[in-house]
Amino acid sequence: MEIIEKRQNDISIFKVNGRLDSNTSPRFEEKIVEAIKNGSNKMIIDFEALDYISSAGLRVINKTTKQLKHIEGMLILCSMQDYIKEVFVITGFDSFLPIVSTCDEALMKF
């Protein structure tokens, strides 16, 4: 797994490459925690290059959503492959998380 982080205005964008499983998700969580510590409260996670996600990855996303809500921020997910989206639907995560088709669309939500 590889994470490419960039900032556009005051929005942190994380592009996750590869797999978010029980083994790699803690590293992903560290990155996000660090960004929040550094003052980020608006985040986009771009899943265009994500091949795999398990409940461990969902757990990080759930935690992040909660944390950002406490600091009046927001998390938006974008560019998921269909079979990844299905996991969000099965678990009901699509009901509380904004999921959009492209990163540009996500940027317009803020």
Added chain:
Amino acid sequence: MNGGKISFEFRSNLSELGKLHRNLEELGKSLGMSKKAVFQIDLAIEEVLSNIILYGYTDKAEHWIKITIWDQNRTLNIRIEDDGIPFNPLEAEAPDLECSLEERQIGGLGCHIMKSLMDDIVYERLGNKNVLTMKKTIEDT
């Protein structure tokens, strides 16, 4: 592999998930499975394995988990055997998917995903082993 069985053994360590993934990609290729089908099987197995590795042992010793896979007329059978404490994932409490974000508990989420993705799951406790057999009709590429 038609009719034959293949087996993998994994140490009780999350770092083994990479190996699981590589093994399944190879299997998917040899059976002409779609990327989505490989993903779903990989995911169901990870949810079972991570539960075993994180919660299944009361000692710090290294344990082995055995996975056997065989194809039966385009239904993939996956058997997972471990020597951890008795645990039937079919009885794991389902997460409340309707509750608000603040109340949402994550426990049971992995079991819920596994049950949603597989067509059939049987749990048995045989001697000192948990034996879980999952079935999934496979989609072609």
